[in-house]
Amino acid sequence: MNYDFIIVGAGFAGLVLAERISTQLDKKCLIIDRRSHIGGNAHDEYDDAGVLIHTYGPHYFRTDSERVQSYLSQFTEWLPVNYEIRSYTRGQYWNFPINLNTFEQYIGRASTREEFESWLDEHRIRIDRPANSEELILAMAGPEFYEMFYRGYTVKQWREDPRNIDPEVCGRISIRTDRNNGYVSERFQALPRDGYHVLFDNMINACGGNADLMLGTEYEDVKSKVFCKHLIYTGSPDEYYEFALGKLPYRSLRFARQSFDANELFEREAIAGKKGFWQPTVQVNYPNDNDFTRIVETKHITGQQCDVTTIVREYPQDYSDGAEPYYPVPTGEAAAIYRKYEELAGLERRVTFIGRLANYKYYNMDRVIEKALDCFERMRKMI
Numbered sequence: 239m240n241y242d243f244i245i246v247g248a249g250f251a252g253l254v255l256a257e258r259i260s261t262q263l264d265k266k267c268l269i270i271d272r273r274s275h276i277g278g279n280a281h282d283e284y285d286d287a288g289v290l291i292h293t294y295g296p297h298y299f300r301t302d303s304e305r306v307q308s309y310l311s312q313f314t315e316w317l318p319v320n321y322e323i324r325s326y327t328r329g330q331y332w333n334f335p336i337n338l339n340t341f342e343q344y345i346g347r348a349s350t351r352e353e354f355e356s357w358l359d360e361h362r363i364r365i366d367r368p369a370n371s372e373e374l375i376l377a378m379a380g381p382e383f384y385e386m387f388y389r390g391y392t393v394k395q396w397r398e399d400p401r402n403i404d405p406e407v408c409g410r411i412s413i414r415t416d417r418n419n420g421y422v423s424e425r426f427q428a429l430p431r432d433g434y435h436v437l438f439d440n441m442i443n444a445c446g447g448n449a450d451l452m453l454g455t456e457y458e459d460v461k462s463k464v465f466c467k468h469l470i471y472t473g474s475p476d477e478y479y480e481f482a483l484g485k486l487p488y489r490s491l492r493f494a495r496q497s498f499d500a501n502e503l504f505e506r507e508a509i510a511g512k513k514g515f516w517q518p519t520v521q522v523n524y525p526n527d528n529d530f531t532r533i534v535e536t537k538h539i540t541g542q543q544c545d546v547t548t549i550v551r552e553y554p555q556d557y558s559d560g561a562e563p564y565y566p567v568p569t570g571e572a573a574a575i576y577r578k579y580e581e582l583a584g585l586e587r588r589v590t591f592i593g594r595l596a597n598y599k600y601y602n603m604d605r606v607i608e609k610a611l612d613c614f615e616r617m618r619k620m621i
């Protein structure tokens with residue numbers, strides 16, 4: 239079998255490149271993925287209870303990039319969403335990320351932005367250049383909020399003290415002194431109206447006869463049987479190089495689903511504050527209680543109208559054989575291993591490494607799409 243391009247991985251990185259190469263260059267691609275579906279980690283599906291869930295954890299699409307928004311809009315209509323979450327600790331649900339509402343819950347009375355700002359100023363620890371996640375949050379919010387919302391969550395998530403974790407990990411979550419309850423700050427926040435799986439089907443369909451798909455297939459098992467002029471690899475670089483320079487560390491996750499029908503929901507609806515729901519918002523973090531980090535109820539954001547619901551508890555796991563590599567580990571040690579693979583990859587002329595695994599970086603979806611579009615523009619110039 240001969241192709242112009244073989245693309246390993248049918249996530250956003252692989253699919254954007256397949257679509258561009260097929261439609262703009264009229265070249266033939268083979269897309270290979272070990273999973274039984276396209277879409278990578280952003281895949282969604284209807285579960286056994288008929289509820290649309292995000293299979294590999296909640297995927298909140300958001301972007302500040304007009305280019306990414308308009309590229310994806312060729313393949314989907316949008317459902318605008320305001321992503322709101324809560325954090326559960328000390329027996330109650332708190333507004334999170336921390337804002338003026340959280341502060342009022344904490345002091346037990348109404349307050350003002352000015353009062354909260356001066357409280358923060360008094361409680362923050364002066365650290366000029368925070369070198370890790372603990373120092374960053376202590377410098378932004380002080381020890382009390384660090385203990386309530388950050389420390390336990392980070393330890394559970396990474397099995398590592400926040401002191402050993404890069405500052406940008408906890409720094410991704412903003413601390414606000416107004417009443418904005420939004421989880422994220424990007425200009426455009428929306429989900430594909432009919433689900434990510436329909437968006438991905440539309441991308442593949444756009445490729446027409448120029449793209450073949452091999453699902454449930456390990457690249458390793460077919461690489462001596464399929465040939466191409468150029469390989470696009472969106473998997474882990476250590477795996478590609480057969481772990482020659484060591485194993486890249488990852489964190490993995492276990493997802494435990496539980497569905498409820500209308501009768502079972504009866505008692506929870508008061509807590510959720512909405513009929514047909516189990517919890518108050520799409521995501522509730524559990525920084526200090528239980529073994530899971532969060533519970534996700536996607537029905538809050540998909541717009542699905544039904545009287546059943548599904549919640550998913552997320553348990554961080556060590557990454558061992560058979561587990562999925564979800565999160566690159568944000569430590570200096572891991573970055574040093576990656577840099578060695580990056581050097582090797584830089585010598586390749588007929589292989590492009592792109593995507594979240596290949597670049598060993600926590601990229602949001604919009605960033606991966608942007609990088610894939612840039613990569614395509616570079617390739618187009620070379621052909």
Ligand SMILES: Cc1cc2nc3c(=O)[nH]c(=O)nc-3n(C[C@H](O)[C@H](O)[C@H](O)COP(=O)(O)OP(=O)(O)OC[C@H]3O[C@@H](n4cnc5c(N)ncnc54)[C@H](O)[C@@H]3O)c2cc1C
Binds near residue numbers: 246248277456491564
């Ligand atoms: C729990 C979780 C929550 C997230 N939430 C958000 C969010 O809210 N918002 C957001 O913007 N982003 C979120 N992300 C990030 C988002 O998942 C990624 O940005 C996006 O999936 C990256 O696309 P990708 O194509 O690079 O990788 P992936 O989606 O991981 O796709 C890579 C594909 O390659 C396949 N593959 C790898 N190696 C091989 C091989 N050797 N042979 C065959 N197949 C192979 C894999 O099976 C996989 O399907 C989240 C990620 C996780 C893990």
